[in-house]
Amino acid sequence: MSQIILLAVGLLFFTRNVFRYEKISRLEMVVVPAYTLIVGCIMIMNHPPVLLPLVSTAAVGALVGWFQTTGLQLQVMGKQDEHQRPIVKARRNWQYLLGWVVIFAYGILFAWWSGERVNIMNELGSELVKDLFVFSSFSQAASWNIMLQSAVASIVYIQLAIRKEPRVRAAIAHQEKTKSN
Numbered sequence: 001m002s003q004i005i006l007l008a009v010g011l012l013f014f015t016r017n018v019f020r021y022e023k024i025s026r027l028e029m030v031v032v033p034a035y036t037l038i039v040g041c042i043m044i045m046n047h048p049p050v051l052l053p054l055v056s057t058a059a060v061g062a063l064v065g066w067f068q069t070t071g072l073q074l075q076v077m078g079k080q081d082e083h084q085r086p087i088v089k090a091r092r093n094w095q096y097l098l099g100w101v102v103i104f105a106y107g108i109l110f111a112w113w114s115g116e117r118v119n120i121m122n123e124l125g126s127e128l129v130k131d132l133f134v135f136s137s138f139s140q141a142a143s144w145n146i147m148l149q150s151a152v153a154s155i156v157y158i159q160l161a162i163r164k165e166p167r168v169r170a171a172i173a174h175q176e177k178t179k180s181n
Contacts, residue, residue: 018097021075021089029161029172033154040147049144053110060106061149064099065156071095072157074165088171090161103153107146 044054071093079087162168 015097018092018094021073021091024088024090024161024168024171026172026174029154029158029168033151033158036147036154037151040144040151043144043147047144053145054148057106057110057145057149058152060102061152062156064102064149065153066160067102068092068096068099068153068157069160069164072161072164074161074168076165076167083175085173085175086167086171088165088168099153103146103149106149107143110145111143 072095073091073093075089075091077087077089081087158168158172
Protein backbone atom coordinates (compact mmCIF):
# COMPACT_ATOMS: atom_id res chain seq x y z
CA MET A 1 0.00 0.00 0.00
CA SER A 2 2.81 2.42 0.85
CA GLN A 3 4.39 1.78 -2.57
CA ILE A 4 1.14 2.79 -4.28
CA ILE A 5 0.97 5.99 -2.22
CA LEU A 6 4.58 6.84 -3.08
CA LEU A 7 3.90 6.16 -6.77
CA ALA A 8 0.80 8.38 -6.66
CA VAL A 9 2.80 11.22 -5.07
CA GLY A 10 5.58 10.73 -7.64
CA LEU A 11 3.07 10.80 -10.50
CA LEU A 12 1.51 13.94 -9.06
CA PHE A 13 4.87 15.74 -8.92
CA PHE A 14 5.89 14.53 -12.37
CA THR A 15 2.62 15.47 -14.07
CA ARG A 16 2.44 18.81 -12.27
CA ASN A 17 5.87 19.80 -13.55
CA VAL A 18 4.98 18.88 -17.13
CA PHE A 19 2.42 21.69 -17.22
CA ARG A 20 4.65 24.38 -15.69
CA TYR A 21 7.33 26.47 -17.29
CA GLU A 22 10.71 25.27 -16.04
CA LYS A 23 14.19 26.47 -16.91
CA ILE A 24 15.83 24.09 -19.36
CA SER A 25 19.15 22.70 -18.19
CA ARG A 26 22.25 21.40 -19.87
CA LEU A 27 22.17 18.32 -17.62
CA GLU A 28 18.66 17.34 -18.71
CA MET A 29 18.96 18.36 -22.39
CA VAL A 30 22.55 17.29 -23.18
CA VAL A 31 24.30 15.21 -20.52
CA VAL A 32 21.56 12.65 -19.76
CA PRO A 33 20.70 12.00 -23.46
CA ALA A 34 24.41 11.64 -24.31
CA TYR A 35 24.87 9.25 -21.40
CA THR A 36 21.87 7.11 -22.39
CA LEU A 37 23.03 7.00 -26.01
CA ILE A 38 26.56 5.93 -25.06
CA VAL A 39 25.40 3.30 -22.56
CA GLY A 40 22.75 2.03 -24.99
CA CYS A 41 25.33 1.69 -27.78
CA ILE A 42 27.76 -0.13 -25.47
CA MET A 43 24.99 -2.53 -24.44
CA ILE A 44 24.11 -3.11 -28.11
CA MET A 45 27.76 -3.77 -29.03
CA ASN A 46 28.18 -6.21 -26.14
CA HIS A 47 25.00 -8.14 -26.98
CA PRO A 48 23.87 -7.26 -30.52
CA PRO A 49 20.10 -7.53 -30.89
CA VAL A 50 18.21 -8.63 -33.97
CA LEU A 51 17.95 -5.84 -36.55
CA LEU A 52 14.13 -5.47 -36.50
CA PRO A 53 13.81 -4.70 -32.76
CA LEU A 54 16.79 -2.34 -33.03
CA VAL A 55 15.29 -0.38 -35.93
CA SER A 56 11.77 -0.37 -34.48
CA THR A 57 13.08 0.89 -31.12
CA ALA A 58 14.94 3.76 -32.79
CA ALA A 59 11.93 4.59 -35.00
CA VAL A 60 9.51 4.64 -32.07
CA GLY A 61 11.97 6.82 -30.15
CA ALA A 62 12.17 9.29 -33.05
CA LEU A 63 8.38 9.41 -33.39
CA VAL A 64 7.96 9.95 -29.66
CA GLY A 65 10.55 12.75 -29.68
CA TRP A 66 8.74 14.45 -32.56
CA PHE A 67 5.33 14.03 -30.92
CA GLN A 68 6.56 15.40 -27.60
CA THR A 69 7.66 18.65 -29.25
CA THR A 70 4.26 19.26 -30.83
CA GLY A 71 3.04 20.65 -27.50
CA LEU A 72 6.32 22.21 -26.40
CA GLN A 73 6.05 25.88 -25.47
CA LEU A 74 9.23 27.89 -24.98
CA GLN A 75 9.77 31.25 -23.28
CA VAL A 76 12.97 33.25 -23.61
CA MET A 77 13.24 35.21 -20.40
CA GLY A 78 15.43 38.08 -21.63
CA LYS A 79 17.92 37.37 -18.83
CA GLN A 80 21.15 35.41 -18.66
CA ASP A 81 22.32 32.81 -16.17
CA GLU A 82 25.61 32.86 -14.25
CA HIS A 83 27.39 31.46 -17.34
CA GLN A 84 26.05 34.25 -19.59
CA ARG A 85 23.66 31.89 -21.38
CA PRO A 86 20.10 32.98 -22.18
CA ILE A 87 17.47 31.63 -19.81
CA VAL A 88 14.85 29.64 -21.68
CA LYS A 89 11.89 28.04 -19.97
CA ALA A 90 9.87 25.16 -21.38
CA ARG A 91 6.37 23.89 -20.74
CA ARG A 92 6.12 20.33 -22.06
CA ASN A 93 2.35 19.80 -21.88
CA TRP A 94 0.29 16.63 -22.31
CA GLN A 95 2.17 15.54 -25.46
CA TYR A 96 5.33 15.08 -23.41
CA LEU A 97 3.42 13.08 -20.82
CA LEU A 98 1.84 10.85 -23.47
CA GLY A 99 5.26 10.29 -25.07
CA TRP A 100 6.64 9.28 -21.68
CA VAL A 101 3.79 6.77 -21.32
CA VAL A 102 4.54 5.35 -24.80
CA ILE A 103 8.23 4.88 -23.95
CA PHE A 104 7.31 3.23 -20.64
CA ALA A 105 4.73 0.93 -22.26
CA TYR A 106 7.12 0.03 -25.09
CA GLY A 107 9.75 -0.98 -22.54
CA ILE A 108 7.29 -3.10 -20.58
CA LEU A 109 5.96 -4.78 -23.74
CA PHE A 110 9.46 -5.34 -25.11
CA ALA A 111 10.58 -6.97 -21.85
CA TRP A 112 7.45 -9.13 -21.77
CA TRP A 113 7.91 -10.10 -25.44
CA SER A 114 11.54 -11.02 -24.66
CA GLY A 115 10.37 -13.44 -21.97
CA GLU A 116 11.26 -11.34 -18.91
CA ARG A 117 9.05 -11.20 -15.86
CA VAL A 118 7.97 -7.61 -15.38
CA ASN A 119 6.73 -5.93 -12.21
CA ILE A 120 4.91 -2.89 -13.57
CA MET A 121 4.78 -1.08 -10.22
CA ASN A 122 8.54 -1.43 -9.70
CA GLU A 123 9.24 -0.31 -13.26
CA LEU A 124 6.90 2.67 -12.91
CA GLY A 125 8.58 3.66 -9.67
CA SER A 126 12.02 3.37 -11.25
CA GLU A 127 11.01 5.54 -14.23
CA LEU A 128 9.43 8.17 -12.00
CA VAL A 129 12.59 8.38 -9.89
CA LYS A 130 14.68 8.87 -13.05
CA ASP A 131 12.40 11.66 -14.27
CA LEU A 132 11.98 13.42 -10.94
CA PHE A 133 15.66 13.15 -9.98
CA VAL A 134 17.72 13.50 -13.17
CA PHE A 135 20.97 12.42 -11.48
CA SER A 136 19.48 8.99 -10.74
CA SER A 137 19.62 8.22 -14.49
CA PHE A 138 23.32 7.58 -13.95
CA SER A 139 22.82 4.95 -11.27
CA GLN A 140 19.84 2.93 -12.48
CA ALA A 141 20.21 0.12 -14.96
CA ALA A 142 17.92 -0.22 -17.96
CA SER A 143 17.79 -2.44 -21.00
CA TRP A 144 19.36 -1.41 -24.31
CA ASN A 145 15.98 -0.69 -25.88
CA ILE A 146 14.95 1.81 -23.19
CA MET A 147 18.37 3.47 -23.34
CA LEU A 148 18.29 3.72 -27.13
CA GLN A 149 14.67 4.79 -27.32
CA SER A 150 15.10 7.45 -24.63
CA ALA A 151 18.28 8.76 -26.26
CA VAL A 152 16.74 8.96 -29.75
CA ALA A 153 13.56 10.59 -28.39
CA SER A 154 15.66 13.13 -26.46
CA ILE A 155 17.91 13.95 -29.43
CA VAL A 156 14.93 14.48 -31.74
CA TYR A 157 13.20 16.53 -29.02
CA ILE A 158 16.26 18.74 -28.51
CA GLN A 159 16.85 19.28 -32.24
CA LEU A 160 13.22 20.23 -32.82
CA ALA A 161 13.23 22.51 -29.77
CA ILE A 162 16.29 24.28 -31.23
CA ARG A 163 14.53 24.57 -34.58
CA LYS A 164 11.49 26.05 -32.81
CA GLU A 165 13.59 28.51 -30.76
CA PRO A 166 17.25 28.89 -31.84
CA ARG A 167 18.25 30.41 -28.47
CA VAL A 168 17.77 26.97 -26.90
CA ARG A 169 21.17 26.04 -28.40
CA ALA A 170 22.85 28.90 -26.55
CA ALA A 171 20.94 28.10 -23.34
CA ILE A 172 22.33 24.55 -23.21
CA ALA A 173 25.76 25.28 -24.71
CA HIS A 174 28.98 24.48 -22.87
CA GLN A 175 30.65 27.69 -21.80
CA GLU A 176 34.40 27.90 -21.96
CA LYS A 177 36.10 29.46 -18.96
CA THR A 178 37.83 32.69 -19.88
CA LYS A 179 41.21 33.54 -18.42
CA SER A 180 41.57 36.91 -16.74
CA ASN A 181 44.82 38.76 -17.20
